[in-house]
Amino acid sequence: MSAAHMGRAAALILATLLASSCVSVSVTVASKEARRYNFRFVRHARDAPAVSYYNYIVVGGGTAGCPLAATLSEHSRVLLLERGGLPYGNRNVSSEYHFADALADTSPLSPAQRFVSEDGVVNARARVLGGGSCLNAGFYTRASAGYVRAAGWDARLVNASYRWVERALVFRPGVPRWQRALHAGLLEAGVTPDNGYTLEHLPGTKIGGTIFDRRGRRHTAADFLRRAHPRRLTVFLHATVSRVLFRPGGKKKPVAYGVVFTDSVGGEHHVYLRGGGGAARTR
Ligand SMILES: Cc1cc2nc3c(=O)[nH]c(=O)nc-3n(C[C@H](O)[C@H](O)[C@H](O)COP(=O)(O)OP(=O)(O)OC[C@H]3O[C@@H](n4cnc5c(N)ncnc54)[C@H](O)[C@@H]3O)c2cc1C
Structure with a gap:
């Protein structure tokens, strides 16, 4: 921008x-x-x-x-x-x-x-x-592509900004027991597909990013x-x-x-x- x-x-x-x-x-x-x-x-x-x-x-x-x-x-x-x-x-x-x-x-x-x-x-x-x-x-996630389009933003610039933020601030979280249980529960209830760890906004279940590092x-x-x-x-x-x-x-x-x-x-x-x-x- x-x-x-x-x-x-x-x-x-x-x-x-x-x-x-x-x-x-x-x-x-x-x-x-x-x-x-x-x-x-x-x-x-x-x-x-x-x-x-x-x-x-x-x-x-x-x-x-x-x-x-x-x-x-x-x-x-x-x-x-x-x-x-x-x-x-x-x-x-x-x-x-x-x-x-x-x-x-x-x-x-x-x-x-x-x-x-x-x-x-x-x-x-x-x-x-x-x-x-x-x-x-x-909790950190990117917005959906549809949201960015509806807002009238330049998708290329938005993605570059995401990467700038993510390099500085975003970590892959550990997934302790109760989060693992919730993850499994959502999949079992049909909130699929299982997208694993991703920062993208996708339908289904995923593990998003976090601004807490591995040491909390x-x-x-x-x-x-x-x-x-x-x-x-x-x-x-x-x-x-x-x-x-x-x-x-x-x-x-x-x-x-x-x-x-x-x-x-x-x-x-x-x-x-x-x-x-x-x-x-x-x-
Ligand atoms: C408990 C809680 C949990 C949340 N969890 C998540 C989460 O997991 N993931 C997520 O994405 N979002 C989460 N959010 C929401 C997220 O934190 C906010 O959407 C985001 O911080 C808003 O950013 P902002 O820059 O608009 O406002 P803010 O980050 O609130 O910044 C506004 C700043 O303006 C200052 N200010 C206000 N009035 C004046 C004034 N008159 N003069 C000078 N300075 C002023 C304030 O002190 C403040 O620092 C959570 C929010 C809360 C409260």
């Missing part, structure tokens, strides 16, 4: 819907861990200037936002704003065996933010760099930031976007030209788009 496809006017990328009710109260300092993982471009929002300018602004450093920011940074100056902190050093995120603990942690510093849906279901959403990939069950270590979308251009990407953590700024687009839709975000001590920062993004390409 090229920047031209995205359109100059759409240079402001909203990687996620704004969770405006979520106020970041974290006081952790990111820089120490960021240095450890060589993320020199990751900083605390308190250190952000009052006003700055970028070619692209990505709101939400989640499953989509991290790879998007990393690839855009190949050719453009990119700002990634994430309301949570780093996922590293938190075993509730990094270890498969603490999967449920992350979801159960309701402290203000938790990477999971508990919420109740409008129909009363207790649920959790991510509040951490890497987003849902830091909390989820780690979770690999998250935040890891994609290692692929970013370190001088073209800036990431602010504990940066809660409160407003997207629009100007009228004449007869067309309004055009976003910046955002306002708040740091963990209530400081307000304004960021504006410049240049329209240039010729960025995702893999």
Whole structure:
């Protein structure tokens, strides 16, 4: 997908819907861990200037936002704003065996933010760099070819992107006893054919990929930031976007030209788009 496809006017990328009710109260300092993982471009929002300018602004450093920011940074100056902190050093995120603990942690510093849906279901959403990939069950599969066609995407680019993701993040899972039993049960119940281990979306039963490696270590979308251009990407953590700024687009839709975000001590920062993004390409 090229920047031209995205359109100059759409240079402001909203990687996620704004969770405006979520106020970041974290006081952790990111820089120490960021240095450890060589993320020199990751900083605390308190250190952000009052006003700055970028070619692209990505709101939400989640499953989509991290790879998007990393690839855009190949050719453009990119700002990634994430309301949570780093996922590293938190075993509730990094270890498969603490999967449920992350979801159960309701402290203000938790990477999971508990919420109740409008129909009363207790649920959790991510509040951490890497987003849902830091909390989820780690199952990975490609979409079906029909889905990609219906979405109007370029199948060649989609497949190249899948391979890029899979090389970094996807593992073949072990199949312990109860999963083996479930697998056999599905086949016995007629959910066939048996596709074995595959990342493709196929009718029948299959063993998909996982973002947990053989040692039970979770690999998250935040890891994609290692692929970013370190001088073209800036990431602010504990940066809660409160407003997207629009100007009228004449007869067309309004055009976003910046955002306002708040740091963990209530400081307000304004960021504006410049240049329209240039010729960025995702893999
Ligand atoms: C318990 C659970 C298990 C799951 N299991 C699987 C699975 O096995 N396989 C699978 O494919 N999917 C699974 N999912 C779903 C998957 O994790 C999500 O679909 C995916 O992470 C969504 O990606 P996203 O980039 O749209 O949003 P997210 O990854 O949620 O990223 C959004 C980011 O935006 C940030 N943000 C929000 N508001 C603001 C703001 N105002 N300012 C700044 N930042 C902001 C958030 O902190 C977050 O980091 C699971 C989800 C859950 C909750």
